[in-house]
Amino acid sequence: xxxxxxxxxxxxxxxxxxxxxxxxxxxxxxxxxxxxxxxxxxxxxxxxxxxxxxxxxxxxxxxxxxxxxxxxxxxxxxxxxxxxxxxxxxxxxxxxxxxxxxxxxxxxxxxxxxxxxxxxxxxxxxxxxxxxxxxxxxxxxxxxxxxxxxxxxxxxxxxxxxxxxxxxxxxxxxxxxxxxxxxxxxxxxxxxxxxxxxxxxxxxxxxxxxxxxxxxxxxxxxxxxxxxxxxxxxxxxxxxxxxxxxxxxxxxxxxxxxxxxxxxxxxxxxxxxxxxxxxxxxxxxxxxxxxxxxxxxxxxxxxxxxxxxxxxxxxxxxxxxxxxxxxxxxxxxxxxxxxxxxxxxxxxxxxxxxxxxxxxxxxxxxxxxxxxxxxxxxxxxxxxxxxxxxxxxxxxxxxxxxxxxxxxxxxxxxxxx
Amino acid sequence: xxxxxxxxxxxxxxxxxxxxxxxxxxxxxxxxxxxxxxxxxxxxxxxxxxxxxxxxxxxxxxxxxxxxxxxxxxxxxxxxxxxxxxxxxxxxxxxxxxxxxxxxxxxxxxxxxxxxxxxxxxxxxxxxxxxxxxxxxxxxxxxxxxxxxxxxxxxxxxxxxxxxxxxxxxxxxxxxxxxxxxxxxxxxxxxxxxxxxxxxxxxxxxxxxxxxxxxxxxxxxxxxxxxxxxxxxxxxxxxxxxxxxxxxxxxxxxxxxxxxxxxxxxxxxxxxxxxxxxxxxxxxxxxxxxxxxxxxxxxxxxxxxxxxxxxxxxxxxxxxxxxxxxxxxxxxxxxxxxxxxxxxxxxxxxxxxxxxxxxxxxxxxxxxxxxxxxxxxxxxxxxxxxxxxxxxxxxxxxxxxxxxxxxxxxxxxxxxx
Numbered sequence: 075x076x077x078x079x080x081x082x083x084x085x086x087x088x089x090x091x092x093x094x095x096x097x098x099x100x101x102x103x104x105x106x107x108x109x110x111x112x113x114x115x116x117x118x119x120x121x122x123x124x125x126x127x128x129x130x131x132x133x134x135x136x137x138x139x140x141x142x143x144x145x146x147x148x149x150x151x152x153x154x155x156x157x158x159x160x161x162x163x164x165x166x167x168x169x170x171x172x173x174x175x176x177x178x179x180x181x182x183x184x185x186x187x188x189x190x191x192x193x194x195x196x197x198x199x200x201x202x203x204x205x206x207x208x209x210x211x212x213x214x215x216x217x218x219x220x221x222x223x224x225x226x227x228x229x230x231x232x233x234x235x236x237x238x239x240x241x242x243x244x245x246x247x248x249x250x251x252x253x254x255x256x257x258x259x260x261x262x263x264x265x266x267x268x269x270x271x272x273x274x275x276x277x278x279x280x281x282x283x284x285x286x287x288x289x290x291x292x293x294x295x296x297x298x299x300x301x302x303x304x305x306x307x308x309x310x311x312x313x314x315x316x317x318x319x320x321x322x323x324x325x326x327x328x329x330x331x332x333x334x335x336x337x338x339x340x341x342x343x344x345x346x347x348x349x350x351x352x353x354x355x356x357x358x359x360x361x362x363x364x365x366x367x368x369x370x371x372x373x374x375x376x377x378x379x380x381x382x383x384x385x386x387x388x389x390x391x392x393x394x395x396x397x398x399x400x401x402x403x404x405x406x407x408x409x410x411x412x413x414x415x416x417x418x419x420x421x422x423x424x425x426x427x428x429x430x431x432x433x434x435x436x437x438x439x440x441x442x443x444x445x446x447x448x449x450x451x452x453x454x455x456x457x458x459x460x461x462x463x464x465x466x467x468x469x470x471x472x473x474x475x476x477x478x479x480x481x482x483x484x485x486x487x488x489x490x491x
Numbered sequence: 492x493x494x495x496x497x498x499x500x501x502x503x504x505x506x507x508x509x510x511x512x513x514x515x516x517x518x519x520x521x522x523x524x525x526x527x528x529x530x531x532x533x534x535x536x537x538x539x540x541x542x543x544x545x546x547x548x549x550x551x552x553x554x555x556x557x558x559x560x561x562x563x564x565x566x567x568x569x570x571x572x573x574x575x576x577x578x579x580x581x582x583x584x585x586x587x588x589x590x591x592x593x594x595x596x597x598x599x600x601x602x603x604x605x606x607x608x609x610x611x612x613x614x615x616x617x618x619x620x621x622x623x624x625x626x627x628x629x630x631x632x633x634x635x636x637x638x639x640x641x642x643x644x645x646x647x648x649x650x651x652x653x654x655x656x657x658x659x660x661x662x663x664x665x666x667x668x669x670x671x672x673x674x675x676x677x678x679x680x681x682x683x684x685x686x687x688x689x690x691x692x693x694x695x696x697x698x699x700x701x702x703x704x705x706x707x708x709x710x711x712x713x714x715x716x717x718x719x720x721x722x723x724x725x726x727x728x729x730x731x732x733x734x735x736x737x738x739x740x741x742x743x744x745x746x747x748x749x750x751x752x753x754x755x756x757x758x759x760x761x762x763x764x765x766x767x768x769x770x771x772x773x774x775x776x777x778x779x780x781x782x783x784x785x786x787x788x789x790x791x792x793x794x795x796x797x798x799x800x801x802x803x804x805x806x807x808x809x810x811x812x813x814x815x816x817x818x819x820x821x822x823x824x825x826x827x828x829x830x831x832x833x834x835x836x837x838x839x840x841x842x843x844x845x846x847x848x849x850x851x852x853x854x855x856x857x858x859x860x861x862x863x864x865x866x867x868x869x870x871x872x873x874x875x876x877x878x879x880x881x882x883x884x885x886x887x888x889x890x891x892x893x894x895x896x897x898x899x900x901x902x903x904x905x906x907x908x
Contacts, residue, residue, distance in 0.1 A: 093848075093851070094848055094849055173870065175863075175868070175869075175870065179856075179859050179863065181869060183886075188881050188882070189851070189881060267703055271880075271881045271882070287684075290703055292710070292880055310904070313904040316904065316906055317904065320907060324906070408507060426901070430901075432507070432510070432511055434510070435897065436898060437897070437899075437900060438897065438898070439596075439899075439900040439901075439902060440902060441901070441902040441903055442596050442901075442902030442903075442904070442906075443906045443907050445906070445907035446592075446594075446596065446900060446905070446907060451592070451907070452598060452898070453590065453592065464606060464689070464709075465605070465688070465689055465709040465711070465883045465895070466882045466883040468896050468897065468898075469600075469896075469898050479885050480851075480852065480855065480885065481853060481855070481885075481886050482847050482854075482855055482856075483854060483855070483856040483857070483859050483863060484843070484858070485856060485857060486858055486859075487727070487730040487733065487734065487858050487859070488860065488863070489733055489737035489860045489862070490737060490741055490860050490862035490863060490868070
């Protein structure tokens with residue numbers, strides 16, 4: 075039997091038990107899990123050291139090594155995050171709506187766990203702990219498949235977290251990681267329709283595409299962000315510069331960072347040079363259309379290709395384009411964007427309203443950085459990822475995104491006439 | 492270019508325009524659509540007559556012919572249903588939640604259309620009108636692919652509805668049906684990731700499975716219902732009989748009809764015979780386990796096979812099983828059921844609460860028929876189908892199930908520190 079099938083079957087059985095646990099039981103398990111991460115930090119650090127060593131020998135890039143590495147501080151932050159979840163309100167059992175029907179049946183729609191959540195993700199071991207804790211908080215069993223680079227770290231974390239959860243009274247099988255690094259197990263996991271209630275991929279565009287193309291289980295797409303800042307002709311030039319630089323440079327490797335800058339034709343000669351200079355001095359590589367290149371504001375700007383407009387760089391690189399106005403900006407964003415986070419800088423009320431209404435994205439901003447699209451910034455308390463699809467959840471996904479609902483009908487013998 | 496791709500591309504463009512229409516515009520279009528169905532009834536009836544003639548020549552079963560046939564009364568009901576939608580509240584633009592963030596950004600989450608909805612369905616032409624009207628109400632463009640048996644009826648209805656919608660000012664391409672009956676177009680439609688925001692299959696288990704296995708676009712599974720009535724040892728025998736007979740016989744061809752009857756061992760000898768006799772006299776074919784057959788209550792009961800416990804008959808047939816008690820009943824339902832609608836008949840408070848809490852289904856009833864799982868019965872105003880998955884929507888799907896959300900952030904120059 076494939077390992078993913080075995081783990082998902084056990085998770086399904088665990089999910090049925092989990093669904094009947096109380097908020098207090100699950101919060102106690104979270105505290106035990108947080109405690110165990112601190113308590114077993116040597117075991118986890120040793121596993122991570124083995125991953126780091128193997129990754130270095132494979133010649134892994136520094137940026138990836140940084141994502142992979144666990145430090146005592148990072149491990150402490152992981153334990154802290156698990157502990158903080160225990161203090162958040164429990165979405166499970168919330169009565170979403172309800173009424174007495176004309177026939178006398180008391181009907182209510184209540185929030186219940188999804189059941190079995192699967193996650194496929196890449197190098198960061200903190201995702202293992204985050205995902206396990208968020209699922210336990212919401213009464214879900216979880217089957218994890220992290221990147222092979224972090225395999226030892228992930229398995230050590232899973233072992234520590236699962237033992238703590240089971241020790242605190244939760245059912246065996248409620249937290250599991252696929253041990254095999256064989257890619258066949260990923261395909262198996264994606265195909266377990268009827269066992270896996272939702273699959274959340276977290277990682278680069280390649281991983282997301284593979285899951286979308288191959289999964290038979292319901293999927294929530296996350297994270298690919300080709301985000302724009304559009305500087306309208308009425309924009310405050312100083313504010314535009316501040317927002318563009320923040321959206322591009324504050325943390326370029328994340329999905330809500332901006333990748334593309336659009337500027338109105340009427341003002342680009344005045345507004346753009348200071349922005350380009352600041353981007354250049356922040357180390358940003360620029361590609362642009364002919365008008366922008368013609369400005370001669372900075373030394374090296376390569377021509378932007380059709381592919382550039384559609385690319386999420388995830389690094390200090392930005393494409394720049396002059397547009398004729400609001401209509402072209404909105405059309406360009408809806409065409410090339412990934413419907414993640416989009417911002418306009420404007421002092422014009424109508425332009426602001428039209429941008430809010432007509433741009434099709436999970437988050438649309440006026441006069442604010444795209445970087446605010448985040449569960450923490452939005453006050454959701456915790457985040458399992460940022461959905462870029464329209465079904466079930468859109469934008470930062472908090473605890474409620476890990477729940478479903480169920481209708482309860484309490485009658486006294488009613489039949490349908 | 493495959494027809495489905497062409498229609499979905501046009502629908503995507505139409506959806507962008509639709510998203511910016513007002514409630515009043517869309518309601519006016521619905522009234523025009525309802526009027527057009529009455530006005531062009533000759534054209535629609537002639538197309539349906541052609542479908543009926545072709546179906547009869549192919550030797551189509553009477554029950555299918557009945558589903559296919561449009562009568563003046565049915566066409567009037569279709570127009571009436573479209574008209575009634577215009578009077579329902581518009582979910583689009585509802586502010587789901589919102590607040591001013593600590594940094595001063597006004598953040599609100601608002602309800603928006605999904606974008607492009609695709610539906611694949613079988614013989615009933617009324618689904619064409621229902622789906623088109625529900626999508627227009629919620630600002631979505633729709634691409635339909637009905638069964639080949641109803642092709643002329645569906646195309647005539649689509650033509651009439653689309654012309655009326657466009658005549659009332661909605662964008663061309665907002666309502667379309669795939670004209671080709673080539674199955675390749677179904678596969679094409681299921682694969683249009685990035686163009687189709689959600690695909691809703693409506694039909695038998697075979698259709699649903701094919702969509703789940705092959706779709707690359709997000710899917711909402713609907714309608715397969717292997718529903719149970721469980722008679723607990725404490726049940727009122729008369730109430731149990733009434734509910735079982737209603738759940739099985741009131742309309743056996745629909746998804747919320749019961750397919751399987753479970754009875755506690757402690758009472759089956761007393762409670763079951765009158766139920767079996769009533770089912771038999773209602774024309775129900777029975778299959779059962781050995782204990783039930785040993786009762787000799789009715790003449791012909793075939794042995795139930797393992798497959799029977801998992802089968803949605805959708806006709807006057809029912810499987811019957813004796814269980815040792817609540818634990819076995821819940822385990823059996825969670826194992827063999829399709830998580831649609833499940834009912835317990837009991838006078839015991841603890842049994843009622845455990846059944847509500849532990850049965851994993853879209854709708855769970857105490858002392859009421861499974862037949863109540865319905866958008867109309869639940870007071871949702873309209874129904875696009877009944878979801879049996881846990882993501883996005885579960886149970887009867889009203890207008891809100893055809894919406895997504897979008898976060899709007901209104902700032903004054905905020906950047907992330």
